[in-house]
Amino acid sequence: MNIGLNHFIVLSALLFAIGFFGVLLRKNTLVIYMCLELMLVASTLALVAFSRFNGTLDGNVFVFFILTVAAAEVAVGLAIIVALFRRRQTVQVEELNALKN
């Protein structure tokens, strides 16, 4: 059997779902952030697969930009987490409820 577009799309959706479960299940902010990155990578996989099977390279250029933005995002996000830890001495989400009520 030949590997088609469907295989890549299913794999990408599965990766996205796993990342989503990670965001729901984990309590550690850093691991939640890692799972968010996993979801981002899953979506880039879908973009590359679509671009490959469409016969153009526009999707690849788009993924190029996504990678750049993700790098900037990780830097800012981790800086926020470090600032949070410095103030609250924890990164567990159940203790970070200052915005509740």
Add this chain to the structure above:
Amino acid sequence: MSDTYFYIFAALTVGSALAVVFNKNAVAAALAFLFSLCGVAGLFLQLDAQLLAILLVLVYAGAVVALFLFIIMLLDMQGGERKPFKKVTIFASTIAGALLLLGVYSFAKRPELTQFPAAGQASNLLLDLKFYGAQLFTTYLLPVQVVGFLLLISMLGVIVLSKKFEGLEDVK
């Protein structure tokens, strides 16, 4: 041959992603994330996106995972016992997860869209790079500028965030 290649890398990617979610230790989760990214890079190679595979390994596996590991070790958090989930959380997560799995199932059940086209002339890495350069400097010139500005702003933002704020009282 290409089928085996796909399944090997798909198994590596999904298995390591599951390890990211279910591993108790944050450092081990970061390393599993690294393996997952390597699997995705292998899949990119199969999709004739050599440049993106290299960039993924360089930017994600090189910089991002190293940054994650650095922060995990800097904060040195200990596990601690976790509180059990609330009932409403379990209910909402079950529904959300079921919907997501339904989405995966609907993708899997769809009739085949297209067959894998034979590797075209675009798979040549040099041609690929030339294409990227031409595209980035013609069609996508404005996004390149915007992304450069974004990188500058994020650098400044990180510097400001890392500063110590003296006059702020603690929020409890």
